Amino acid sequence: MNTRILATLPLAAVLAFPAFAQTSSAQDQNQTQATTQSTDTATGKQPLQAPAREGFWGRMNPFARKTYVKRQTDPIRDRVNELDDLTAANSKAIKDTDARAQAGIKLASDKADVADQHAIDAGNKATVAQQTAQQATTRIQTVETVVSNIDQYKASNQTEIRFKPGQTMLSKNAKDALDEMANTVKGQRGYIIEVQGFSSGKGQIAIQNSQKMAESVVRYMVLNHEIPVYRIYLVGMGNAPSPTTAAAGEAKPKRITGGRVEISLLKNNLEQLASTGTSPASADQQK
Numbered sequence: 001m002n003t004r005i006l007a008t009l010p011l012a013a014v015l016a017f018p019a020f021a022q023t024s025s026a027q028d029q030n031q032t033q034a035t036t037q038s039t040d041t042a043t044g045k046q047p048l049q050a051p052a053r054e055g056f057w058g059r060m061n062p063f064a065r066k067t068y069v070k071r072q073t074d075p076i077r078d079r080v081n082e083l084d085d086l087t088a089a090n091s092k093a094i095k096d097t098d099a100r101a102q103a104g105i106k107l108a109s110d111k112a113d114v115a116d117q118h119a120i121d122a123g124n125k126a127t128v129a130q131q132t133a134q135q136a137t138t139r140i141q142t143v144e145t146v147v148s149n150i151d152q153y154k155a156s157n158q159t160e161i162r163f164k165p166g167q168t169m170l171s172k173n174a175k176d177a178l179d180e181m182a183n184t185v186k187g188q189r190g191y192i193i194e195v196q197g198f199s200s201g202k203g204q205i206a207i208q209n210s211q212k213m214a215e216s217v218v219r220y221m222v223l224n225h226e227i228p229v230y231r232i233y234l235v236g237m238g239n240a241p242s243p244t245t246a247a248a249g250e251a252k253p254k255r256i257t258g259g260r261v262e263i264s265l266l267k268n269n270l271e272q273l274a275s276t277g278t279s280p281a282s283a284d285q286q287k
Helices: 002-036 066-148 172-183 203-225 243-247 270-286
Strands: 154-163 191-199 232-236 259-267
Touching: 154 172, 154 203, 172 203, 172 259, 191 203, 203 232, 203 259
Parallel strands: 191 232
Antiparallel strands: 154 259, 191 259
């Protein structure tokens, strides 16, 4: 029995030598590759090295103990934990970057919206300013037209009152006619009343009679209708031909018999100017 054991020992040694040589060669080759490999890894550490051959069985020890297994797996577990931490840190950094990018995009969008609103407001204000300028231009043109015609009075209403020879007092019909004319000028501006008296007779007597008839008309309008005196222009024409008959184209205007007073209401554009000046104020009140 002892002789058989002694005979197998040299045979086992011969068979194990090539395997040992092959293992040593592979280990040396792995070590050479590890030294030449770059250290630029995710964790900044050297790659894990293959475990060294230990004992008779080397890396394939079927009877490995827990301490041996733990010693072999601890580096791997540590590297895995490091990679997990690195992955978590990278994920957090990506989320932070994305959050900052979203916040920047939202801020830029908000500023763009505010800028658009300011542009819209500026456009609306420009439109309103243009409309106001156009209205002001229109009013200025109207005022210029009115002012240029301010001294041009046009007859808008005429009334004739007749008197009997030697009479200077107003009759009821005469007063009614004057009341009607006076009611049309209440509260108005830019008007004058022209009163011309005509009388039969000759010379200074006719002029005095026509003056008295015209004065009775003016007195009634001032006292009964409170028409300012400065708006009434009175003239006694005597026995001069009436301008109305002369305007009718008669070659020889007839002389009047008795007395007659012609009242003409003349207006200019002052009332239109007043309405133009008050229109901006009314527009502001409406706003």
